[in-house]
Amino acid sequence: AACAAARMFAYNATLCACDPGYYLSPNGTGTACVSLPASGDGNTFADWQVGAVGAGSRNQTLYFLAPVLSLDAVRRLTQSQAVLLFTALVTLLSWLAFCAAARLAGRDPTGNKRLFRARFWISRLDCIFDTQHWADQQVLKKRKTELGGMCSVAALILFIGLVTVLLYQAINRRNIEVHRVKPANAPDLLAFVNDIEFHITTISSMSCSQVTAPSTIAMGTPGFMDFRVLPLSTLLTYSCQNTSQGPSITLKCSGCRMPPRDHYVSWQFVDLPRRPALAVGFQFNLTTKQTGDNEHVSFVSGTINSDNYGDEKLKTFRGTDSNVLKIQLFPQIYNKLNNLKLLQPLLQDFTPGSTFSDVSSLNASLQNPTDGVLNTTLYISYLSDYIVEISNESVIGPVSIIASIGGLYAFSIAIFLCLMAQCEARIKKLRNEDTRMLKILSKRRAQQNWDKVRKFVMYTWGPSNLDPTDRSGKWPEASMMDSLHESFHKKRKPTRRATSIATRTMRDHPDGSIDIERAG
Template sequence: MASLPSPPCPSNSFFYNNSLCACSPGYLYNSTAKTCELFQVSGDSWVVDSGVDYSLSFPETIFSFDSIKRFTQSQAVFLEATVVLLLSWLAFCCFVRFRKLRDGRNIWFQIRWWISRLDICFSTRHWLDDQKVVVKRKTELGGTFSIASLILFIGLFAALLYQIISKSKVEVHNVRATNAPDLASFTNDMEFNITTVSTMSCSHLRDIGTLVVGNPGFIDYRVAPLSTFANYSCLNTTEGPTMIFKCDNCQLIRDSVYISWQFGDLPNDPATAVGFQFNLSAKNHIGKKHLSFVGGMLKNGSNRDDKPITYRGAVPNILKFNLFPRIYKNLHDLKLIQPMFHEFLPGSSYSNTSQLQASLESSNNGLINITLYVNFLSAYVAEIDNQNILGPGELFSDHVD
């Protein structure tokens, strides 16, 4: 958090170095309101899509894509289409009804005549007197409502049929051992976004650019430049500095991967944070149509109580993720990596105001260590397919009962 304006300090803050102010543990400074506000996670703190989604480039603030997705993937699309067609037909008939007939030879008279011929439910004797001039309006209304009834019947039947078919299938997951050719065939575009929730900026960033592969102390341990795995950058956001790691057509490393970085103190601008936000996604490289992702907000350690805390110190904050390969047989053998959040190991933090004050007045703990741990579960692959659970005869009998 940046040092607050000179005294008097706002509420929920304290003095340090005799002349500077800082927010209490767990509080974040709001520069607009000029107050220290408690950092809270509202609603669900986790967003996980363990299946297949469609990547969309339009801002979510303009369109609610979750609602659109639910709408287009259910029988509601048939019901909505039925309502649209029904209202369109009734509006068309109403429009034609009030057009002038003139001498009875214009297009509007012909349309109204054909509408009357479509009466198959209410007054059907006109089929016997087809050559006579239409003089009864009830045959015209009959044609209107006959077609409206037919549209309604077809729409409801289609919605029912969709529900029967969709419920007759289940998604089956089969896990099998993998080999090198299987893993080499996974070509995904991956992106890792880790935001340190704070008032810091990217100017606090220190010590990044190294990739550690394997387990320290074992024979498979090695160090490589981070650029060999992904392109990385830092972006200043309203939530805090966001580290972005992008890998196009990733050559997946079949081992554990560690990426570490630090945020250090600046003059009168100490390195502190109140939480972490993450968003990991994998996208099909060829079509770039399907997307799997996991996202969420980390406010506190999973083994702690819910005390407001501020992260600061040398002990690293470790965010652990697993990457699981999946083959979607029901989508033309689509091969997609599923990122999954595994665990958060909190690092140095303070819940006591006096301890945080002492840390801010000392340069020994003037940093925040963050480690991104990624484990590629390369031993197994999940194959996903649809399987019918009803036979041809049971398909309708089950719903008739």
């Protein structure tokens, strides 16, 4: 009943173990058998990463744009070249569709529709100069045709879209990283002084108490005269730490020079009561950096599952045969970073040791004291015959960009200029359409001016003066001239009355005397 969980079986009558490819992991209620997330899904190398932090990043600064435009802002706006081209294409098609809609729905002899006015403003956008075209102009000036305006704006949209894509390419592909290989001499190899760390985690339910720490390191090729066995402390420092996935072995070398021979380091896990020595995989993280430089680091990391190599069956590692992880270190010189010298680590190969893929064989191994070990060997190979020099070479500069912009401008103009010429030559209605539109606008302006004159005449002289049948010659009532006439007569009447009184008085008194009472 104690081993009734999924993927679990009993051995030695009282102890529990997991099926091949699974290991015991504590959870909230006890222990359960779990497997690696990538096991059996067909993508077992998905978490492998190889690269460099700081040293591998390319310098893509556009020095001639940096003072006026931030590179990060441009990179955020231009995430994908396909998106930029699609946006330019959609904008271009939208503009052509709008012009076609205005051309078909904007026919108005009176010129009052908004689409008709839109057609007029489209013709104002014509940027093409000519002396001979369908309007028969002899002076070099703008054509101001509807088709020319449509093609001018379309060429501008295409040009802006292509320039944006060019800017995207300039940001992402301005520099290329060039790798050159040269033969290595002994002084060149001795110049590589790196801090190296190897982290190997055995994915299992074991702990550091089960490991037999390595005490020696082997150098050279076994069986040859250059083969040596030295104490581990002469080159590496060893440590072990328990993690949630199992014991993690760490080997460090500070200020190491690159030796010309290979190295071998082995350690062993053994059975303890109720803790068998078995594992389902290995997790590795290998880093190197130049001594004294903490900014640039080369690394390789990933997980080796039981189904990485060979068939796709889930397996459990256990037994006397050693599991060999072959690591290669090859020298790299970064010329762009003041001749930075790094050893790039790679996990080239993994040789599995003793494995079990079925429950019965694993159960028999757990009950066999001879199989109660798990051996691991770290094989470090130095590729010291050649040195890789890495440098950046510029493939595009300000002159190239300016030349490309000029070519894109000529390409955009040529396409729509040819399209406009073909349309005007083959569709005869387009030849006189702009002339008709201008005549309609001229008539509309003349009508507006005539309406203004009529309003002025009606306000000044009255509406009867616009009637040819009225020949009376009188000022119409409520007109401006009638009001002026009345105001003029009202001012003159008192003066005429006073003059008539004075004349009558002189007629009654010839001697010049005045009858005050009568006059008053």
